[in-house]
Structures are given as C-alpha cells and as structure tokens.
Amino acid sequence: MFSRRNVARRTEQYAAESPFWISFADLMIVSMVVFLIVSTVTIVIMKSQLDMLGDNGRKTHERQIEIERFANMIKKKSQEMSPVPIISTVKDSVRIDLGESVNFVSGSSDISPEGKEFLRDYIPKLLEVARDDLGKKWLKHVVVEGFTDSDGSYLFNLDLSLKRSRGVVCAMFEPLDEEGTLSMSKEDLNRVRDLFLVGGYSFNSMQASKARSRRVELRLDFWEVEEKERQQIRADLSDKEFGKCLQ
DSSP states (O other), X not given: OHHHHHHHHHHHXXXXXXXXXXXXXXXXXXXXXXXXXXXXXXXXXHHHHHHHHHHHXXXXXXXXXXXXXXXXXXXXXXXXXSSOOEEEEETTEEEEEOGGGGOOOTTOOOOOHHHHHHHHHHHHHHHHHHTSHHHHHHEEEEEEEXXXXXXXXXXXXXXXXXXXXXXXXXXXXXXXXXXXXXXXXXXXXXXXXXXEEEEEOOTTSOOSSHHHHSOEEEEEEEOOHHHHHTTOOOOOOTTOOOOXXXX
C-alpha cells in the first residue's frame, strides 16, 4: 500500500516537473520579455520621430489625429440618417457625400421637398458636432460643392453646379410658411451663416452614372497650425440679416 502511494507521489512530482511544463513556462516568460522589448523600442522610435519633427511637426501630427477623431464623430452622427451620407477623409479635409438624398434632375438646380427635409434634419446634426471642442478648435469652413453630369456645355454646367450649391444653403433658410417660420433654430442658422461657403464644380468629377453625378457634397476645411497660432479671427457677421434667396 505504501509503495503504491510512493509511486503515485513520484508520478505526480514527475508530471509537475516534466520538461513540457518547464518549457511552456519558459516560453511564456520569453514571449512576455519580447513583448516588453518591442513595446519599449516602438515608444522610443515614435518619440525620436516626433523629436525630429520638432515642435511644429508635433503640433501638425496632433492636428491630424484630432481631425480624424472629428471625422469619426461625424460618421457616428451620420448613422442616425437614412440614407446615411458617405463620409471620407481626403488628406486633411473631410468630405460628406449627401448621395441620393439631395439629387437633381438633369439640367435643374431644384431640390425636391424630400431633399430639403433631409437637409433640415442632417445639417443640425453636423452643427452639433461642429460645436464640440474639436470643431471649435479646428473647423474653418464648410464648402458646399455642386456637381453635374456631362450633358451640356462647360459654362452651362459650371453655372448649374453653382446654383445647386446655392440651393442647398437657401433650402436651410427657406421659410416653412407665409408667416416666415424658420425651418431650423436661429442658433443653427447663425452657425450656417458663419461657416458655410458655396463652390461650383462642372462635370470634372463624374460618378458611375449620370444620375449619381448630379449630386452635392460638403467639404469641411480645417485651420492650419500656423493659422491657429496667429489667432485667426472670423469675419463678424452678427449684424448681417439672413435675407432671401433670389429665384
């Protein structure tokens, strides 16, 4: 009986001290050490790269990271819309393709009632993100860009694209009734007046189809580091009336 117990104990002790378990423990320790070494080297390299960039380079790097964070906030907010606008980051600007929500008949700059309703729902969401600390810090302008298909002459389309851009902004200020009820809050409209610009494009940027090409995009431009450091001041438009768009 005692011999069997001794044999069992020796067997358990042998299993606990077997080369497999010792090797596995060593492997885990080695893996941990390698991970710590790689992490340390990565941190050192990143720090040295930032040091090489200098103070202005670090600020530019931080600016790019914050713009990407801002773009992600817009993407998240845009998910509340249907259809969802297409958000893309090109270099250091953010583009918002409004897609089929604000589309046009060939040769026309008229926005459908559904398109106007979409704009009045979506723009306040965009302005909500713009009021975030990152938006206040970096957002410079929102440029409305109108596009056309390839039908018609160059100058005709250039004029048409500008009218489409202007139509988007006008839709936000258009009264809902004869009493002049505004479709958006006064605060949001003031922000539109301060931030929004219009730009005209021709058929220089075609999409897969002509219908898809007749679209509007919003381009968000951001302050450069040097501009912020010079304390760039916006033009004061607080005394400007909203006015009316010409038909």
